[in-house]
Every structure is written in structure tokens, then in C-alpha cells.
Amino acid sequence: MIYEDQSMSGIRTQAPAISEDTIKRLKEAVGPSGWSTDAEALDAHTVDWLGQFRGPSPLLMKPATTEEVAAIVSICAQTGTQIVPQGGNTSLMGGSVPFGTGNEIVINLSRMNKVRSVDPFNDTITVDAGCILASVQAEAEKIGRLFPLRLGAEGSCQIGGNIATNAGGTNVLRYGNTRDLVLGLEVVLSDGRVWNGLRGLRKDNTGYDLKQLFIGSEGTLGIITGAVLKLSPLPASVATAICAVSSLDAAVELLAYCKDRAGDLITAFELLPRTGIELVLKHFPVTRFPLAEIHDWHVLLELSSGANDSELARMMEELLTESFEADLVLDAAVAASGEQSKAFWLLREGLAEADVLEGASIHCDVAVPLSAIARFLQEATDEVERVCGGVRVVAFGHAGDGNIHFGIVQPVDSSAESFRAREHEISELVHGVAHRFHGTISAEHGLGRLKRDALRTYRDEVELDLMAAVKRTFDPSNIMNPGKLVNVGDDPRLPCFGDVA
Template structure:
């Protein structure tokens, strides 16, 4: 039974029409389960509007009746932010049918898109216009830009281009009372008061529903060099990053780190994958440089950085991709890591950021501290070391009990997050807070920060109907 009145449900279905509403339990299941199946919610209704006006009408009805709303994009999040609770008193508002690219302006280097556009489709549309949209994440074939914006997604190119917050110029948002704020401006400069769009980027749907956005585009790189590199330790990776920035004039687009354990798991998962080296190494870095110049200058910069790395003892072995296909194969080794972890059994995942120079010390401290909590655990630290964001995901001991290991989630998080806080880092670098870290964050943010966020939530959403009890409690 639903806790939402049937009259309200009927009005909401009327706002989108029968084709825009899902009420059968079996058809709603993909919208009610997190992809790792860590959370499973309940709802009487999934709404799939086609227009901003329909979203506005839905939110207006919900505001009038006190009905709670869970906005949802591609449902690829990792912290439970897009899944309703088990109470059955929330509707799911899925933006997937709002998937139109409204405009592409190559001269202004902008693209106006609706929130339900899949990230890979945006990348393709930019490429067809001779431009680059640089957001790159593993879920780009299914995630939607509204979700990317609502979580301030990061990815593998943050080092060069920034997070989603850096890639958006304007937004269209349906506010918690149903009004539409049209802030779709393709301006690089607009110094006319508070920059309202940044309230909604990273807010995880708690302040309103993003329905469209003006995105930044960039020139397509004329030259791209990708190298796979074996190293002795993470300290060498940090030093190599500095060398590479200097040698390339700041043209490092990606700089990803992975341990040997990660390489072994990926080679098991991907039968077509090949180890780039004859000998194994404790750590690996995938480095990408890109520029609009051409003429071989970037290849020279890559070779110069690696040569200096060899001379300083930072690099044990390296290979530069000889073709686009080989470059893609190198990236497949890195991008297969998230899925490959399942082969290692249970893993307790952390999405943390630390100042780049301190990342090796963080990994070392966390490894040592966790041995006292779970002797024999296997360290899995990988990701975007170029921007200080590493996914620290301890794996269960070899042959250990998965359920018992996962039962230590909070104890492990206490250790890892405590070290992160002590080192001036963040317990959520790019995944957001959602349900997973909503309460956890109170231990690490100051009372002033928490009070400011609560005030903003209460000011914009006084009835607390927008994705309630996710990310922030008013």
C-alpha cells in the first residue's frame, strides 16, 4: 500500500499522461534498486516527463500535497542518492525522456542540453560539431547529464578541465514550489550577484530539479599521446606528474594510478586484455597528454617526461601507445578496475580526496592502520591521483568471509575517514553524500558549514519534499 493518496497519484499521472507514468511493480524495479543492490526502495509511482513544463506541474502538485520527490537520472550513483527509501511515501521523477540537445553553438563553444541526455551522446554531438565535451567517466554510456550535474561528477579529465561545476555555464531548474528558473545563459562573465547555478550543482536534487544546462565545449585535440608506465611506488607517481606538467606545458589530461592487484583482477575480467610489460611492477600510471598543436611536439614532451623519470629512478618501464587502438586498450585496463574488483570478493569503498603531494602518505597510513582492524586485507587504491582523488577500496582477505568483511564497513570507514580528515582531505571527492555519507559528514564538517547548508535547504525547500534525507537534513 502507498502512503500517498490515490487522488494525488491520479493528478500526477495526469500531469504526464499514461505513457509517462509507471505503476506496475515489476516495471518500476530498475528505478528502485541501486546498481550494486546496496539499496532497494519502494514507491507507488515513477514519473517520466518529457518537458520542463511537465516537471513544473509535477513539482507544483507535490508541493501542494506534501508529496516527496526523488529526482533520478541514469541511476548510476554509488551513494544511494537516487533511490527512494523503503517507506513508500516518495515518487521517483526520472528525467530520461528529456533527452533533447536543444542547441550547439561552436562559435561560442557551448551546447544546451536537457537533463536526460546520456553523457556519451553529448560527447558524440560535440564531436560531430568539431568540439570536445571533456567529461569522461566509466558510466558515460548510461549516466545522464542531470545526474552528473547534481553530483558534481569528476572523472578522468578533471586534472585538465575540472569537475562538472567547471563545465557548466547556465542551468534551467524547477524549484521546490514548481516555479521554473531559467538561467540558461552561455556567458563566461556575468557578475550580477549570487551565481545561483552553483547552488544546484552538487546538491543531489535536494534544492530543485535540474531540467537543462548550457555546457562548455572545447576544441578537439589535434594530438594525443597515451603512455602506460610501471613504477615502484605512489611517491614516484606524484613526482612524475610534476615532471610531466613541466615538460608538456600543462597539457596533462589524465593521470591515473593503479596497483598490481588491480592489474591482475582486470586481466582476469577482460580476456582480451594484455599486460603491457613482460615483468610486473608494484604500481602503474596511465598518462595522457593532449593538445591542439600537432606536429609531434606532444610526443617529444611525453618522451622527455619519461626520460627524466627514468633518470630519476621514478619510472621502471614505460610504453607509449603506437595507435588509437592501443591507447584505447591502455584506457580499458584502467576503466575495467571498477568492475574487476568484484572478482576479489567484498570491497569496502571510499571516494576520498587528499592534497596531491600527500596521497602516497595517505595510502601508506591507511594500509598500516587497517591491518589492525582486518589483518590480511588487500589494499586497493586506484584512480585520479592527478587531482588528488583516489578510490581507496580495501578487499577482503584472500579466502575470507565476504559478509563478515562487509560487516566491518563502518569500522573501516572510521579509520579511513579519520586519516582523510587529519590530512585535510574530503570523504567524498566525486560521488556525493546521498544516503551513504549523509550522517557521516557531520563528523567532519564544522558546525558552521552544516548550519549554512541546512539554512539553504530550509530557505529553498521549507517543506522538505526534494530528495529528503539525502546529503543534508534540514
């Protein structure tokens, strides 16, 4: 389903176009290298990564400095021009593309890609928001440190977008979400002022922790232009294994056992289903499965340590041996080299794309308490199969932190169009099951415009009112990514919550 120039409720609007004078002022604020009206360039920044949302914009801005961002926002605040902040445009929720009303400009931060400073003694790196995640990782490694945020899109996503969506990834179990990796921020506010909160402090009790409001705000409160990021020691050794487990309950028991025995040596604990593995092997011929046969459920387990390889290898061997004896693990393969470890991870990383290549698919990003993972997966699968026979469920992800990417691939004998037409119905089934287990409908992908209205079903009025109050306080004119995450004011494109009568 493509949402083009309209909301999910189908209400079209005819917002006033940006005046020629405003466009002229915006262009002058950044110079000839900082803007584009080229149709091809605009097209690349006005459709989301999954191709679900498209919204034309008359102007693409590419500022090179925080001062230029502030100048742009000041003009937009004066003229009521709406802003869609954008990083690598890898959002899965439609949060980084316009609605296409004619009154939205895109501010892409890709030119702001400098490393401002590195402090190995404080274990911090200060970067522009437009730095590619993989580049930040590489800069940290140059000084023998690790920036542990690890994502499938790390070669194209930008750190500002990672922060704005509170990205998760595969290392959350040990290092936490992006929220846990940010010490300070620089943000351009909705009136063009710049808040300089670039402090590399781990303890600071002087009032509200303002940076936490901007982390995960999806560009609705301000534009993140710089960040101080926390670094960790670079592991001296890594041990990676793929294990076939006897059941979903066994996978959860294995996690508990590994945490008891290995503690914070566990870097990742990822769940891999039979359906997903089979699709990866089908669509990515370069991949190889290391076990003798494919089982219903597998775990990709990774340990890392500052100790030498032999000590970590012995720990992994002991874990697996004792897990075999406890009937938790049926079979296992341990990577004998870094290349084999990468090959194991290719299987995991291919899961996110394999179901898309297979056909029309619906993706739910949910989280439940660890103790509820097995029951959630069973009940959600049963519910989906009950209402839509023949679907293939590809449920995988970060079992170590309770985040499950619940994918549903169309039945073989159905059309893509008819299946996509049921996206809302099927997603709501999965969300309802997650909610019954005290879970969430968005664990790491955010809300954007795809899940924004669903929030009203799963959060109480007090919480919704508080969120709307925060939005109004930081963005009283409603120009910062309006209609995403929350919707306030008189914008008729989508239903609002938290409005003051």
C-alpha cells in the same frame, strides 16, 4: 549489506501513503506515456547500481518536458508528496533511490533527452538533463569540439545527474569537475516554479551565482532540467603511456615534473596498483598488460594537443626519457595507435569493477592534497590491514587531482557477509586518515544516504548550519530528495543536523 525500507540506523517508519487522488493528478499531468506502476519497471528504478539500497515506490514518473516536471512538482508541493529525482541511476551513494516509505515518487528524466542548441562560436551546447553523457560527447564532436567530462558510466549516466553530483572523472586535471563545465542551468524549484538560468556567459557579476548551489546538491534543492555546457577544442593528437614508477613518492614527483614540462597538455594522470591490475587481468581476459612485468605502482599518463602527432609524441618521449634518468620511471610503454590507447584505458576502467567481481568490497572515495598522496596511501593501508588482516587494498584513481578510490576487498578466507558487516568501521578508518591529511571523505561520488551522517564528523557546526539553512530556504517543505546529503525537518528516519530548536 542491503538497506531496504529503513535507514542506516535501522529506524523504520510508516509514512502515509500517497492518496489515490494525488496519484491520479500526477498521472494526468504527464499523460499515459509519462508514468508507470509496472512492478518490473519500478524495480529497475528503486535499487541503486551497487545493489546496496532498495526502496519501493508506488509510482514512476517519466516527464518529457520541463513543463511536465513543473506540473508534477507543483502537485507534490501541494500534497506533501516526496520526490526522488533520478537520472541514469548510476549513483554509488544511494542518492537516487527512495527510502521506501510509501510517500515517495521517482521522477526519472530519461525522456528529456534533446539537444536544444549548439553554438560553435560560443563553444557551448544546451541540452536536456536526461541526455546521456556519451550522446553529449558525440554531439560536440560533430562540430569539432570536445565535451571533456569522461566517466566509466558515460554510456548510461545522464548529464543532469552528473551535474547534480558534480561528477569528476579522468579529465579533471586539465578541464576541471562538472562544476567547471556548466555555464547555465534550468531548474524546477520545490514549489513548481522554473528558474531559467540558461545563460552561455563566462562572465556575469549580477549577484549570487545560483547555479553553483544546484551543482552538487544531489537533487535536494530542485530538479535540474536543462544545462548550458562549456565545450573545448577537439584535440588533434593524443599520446598515452603506462609507466611503472619506483614508488608512490616517485609517482607524485613524476606528476610535478610533467606539469612543469608539459603544462596543460596533461589530460590525465591515473594511479594503477599491482593488486588492481592483477584483478583486472583475472576478471577481464580481453585485457593485456603492456609492460614486461607488473610493478607495485603504475601511472597511466595521457597528453593531448591541437598540434600534430609527431610533436606530441616527441614531448612524451622526452618526458619519459628524462624520468628514466631521474629514477622516477622503471619501465614504460607508449601506445602506438588509438586502439592501443583504448587498450591501456581498459586496464584503468576495469579497476572499478574488478574488485566487485572478486568478492565483497568496500569503496572509499577520498581526496587529499597532492603532496600527501603517498603518506595517505601508506597510512590508510596500514590501518586497514591492522584491523582486518588478509584484506586486499585496491587504491587507484585520479592522482592528478588528489582523488583516490580506496577499495578494500574481503580476505580470501572470510565470508562476504562478515566482511560487509564491518563496512562502517573500515570506511571510518580510511576517512579518518584522509581527514588527518586535510582531505575529504567524498571527492566525486557525493554523499547520498551512505555518507550523509559521516559529514557531521568532518565538518564544523557553522558549515553544517549553513548547509541546513540553504536546504530550508530552497525546500522549506522538505520534499526534494529528503534524507539525502542533508536531513532537516522532522523526518525520523535518520538523525538530523542543523535543526532549529
